[in-house]
Amino acid sequence: METHVLKSADVKSTKKRNLLLSILKEEKQAITAENLHEKANKILPMNISTVYRSLAFFTEKGILSKNIHKDGKAYYQIQNHMHQHTLHCTFCHENIPVAQCPLTELEESLSNETGYKILGHTLQFSGICPSCAKKQSSQE
Amino acid sequence: METHVLKSADVKSTKKRNLLLSILKEEKQAITAENLHEKANKILPMNISTVYRSLAFFTEKGILSKNIHKDGKAYYQIQNHMHQHTLHCTFCHENIPVAQCPLTELEESLSNETGYKILGHTLQFSGICPSCAKKQSSQE
DNA sequence: TTACATGCAAATACTTTGCATATAA
DNA sequence: TTATATGCAAAGTATTTGCATGTAA
Numbered sequence: 001m002e003t004h005v006l007k008s009a010d011v012k013s014t015k016k017r018n019l020l021l022s023i024l025k026e027e028k029q030a031i032t033a034e035n036l037h038e039k040a041n042k043i044l045p046m047n048i049s050t051v052y053r054s055l056a057f058f059t060e061k062g063i064l065s066k067n068i069h070k071d072g073k074a075y076y077q078i079q080n081h082m083h084q085h086t087l088h089c090t091f092c093h094e095n096i097p098v099a100q101c102p103l104t105e106l107e108e109s110l111s112n113e114t115g116y117k118i119l120g121h122t123l124q125f126s127g128i129c130p131s132c133a134k135k136q137s138s139q140e
Numbered sequence: 141m142e143t144h145v146l147k148s149a150d151v152k153s154t155k156k157r158n159l160l161l162s163i164l165k166e167e168k169q170a171i172t173a174e175n176l177h178e179k180a181n182k183i184l185p186m187n188i189s190t191v192y193r194s195l196a197f198f199t200e201k202g203i204l205s206k207n208i209h210k211d212g213k214a215y216y217q218i219q220n221h222m223h224q225h226t227l228h229c230t231f232c233h234e235n236i237p238v239a240q241c242p243l244t245e246l247e248e249s250l251s252n253e254t255g256y257k258i259l260g261h262t263l264q265f266s267g268i269c270p271s272c273a274k275k276q277s278s279q280e
Numbered sequence: 281t282t283a284c285a286t287g288c289a290a291a292t293a294c295t296t297t298g299c300a301t302a303t304a305a
Numbered sequence: 306t307t308a309t310a311t312g313c314a315a316a317g318t319a320t321t322t323g324c325a326t327g328t329a330a
Binding site: 012013014032033034048049052053056072073074 | 293294295296297303304305
Binding site for chain 3: 152154157187189190194212
């Protein structure tokens, strides 16, 4: 999709879009299209392509942030300043949330340096969780 | 690939792997498998699957870092402490490097808080570059 | 000799798209 | 009525994998 011009296109408020948005608002962690579809589909049956199209639409409008994680899947969450980053175990693929985001100040200085209007960022840590570290050392 | 046990497997040093690694060492920015293949293939013809397999191998060994960018592609670079992050324009998709990485200290406190052994992180900023911002406002 | 590396083609997995139909405004 | 949303199936794209063959140690 290369429609970079954000014309305020005519927008219909549909039941499906509203449902998707309300599920996303409840979520504290970013979720995948597939995961969102599973949840929404139970309440109001819809096709996965509707989910993808809605997610693209909301992301384009700046309502959602989209991040691609190490597993190669896109994760979406409501765009707010209290967003959440994760720490990912490269062994068991557990994800745990990171307490706070330290980048707000940095974004400001980055904006001054580069002239960019900063819209957001993607941040993910990876490492080895305590239990995997234990298993690993006991195998040697 | 779920071979989580990092046994120090027998490793062969082949011309192709050496070439790939030496190209990666010269690169200052992270590059994609396809891009790496293009460069390597001119010097020593090889299949793209060899590139993917080598990249997976090096990443598993901790020699490379692998990050998935907003375009959905994996970018690889030599794992060192002077790594580079980027700022990405959501309109023209230009990528510019970010001067320094502010996360080393944070990784330490995160490690203390969670018990994880932190191996690395993915960080990408996105925004609108000055020239796209100009074009955008002149269209309204 | 033997285990690992590679080429090739086919398979995967997530995501996007074309087209006909349905629906909000 | 009319432009936009949706379902369905097919296509797209980056990546992975099975298997036969090649090659370093």
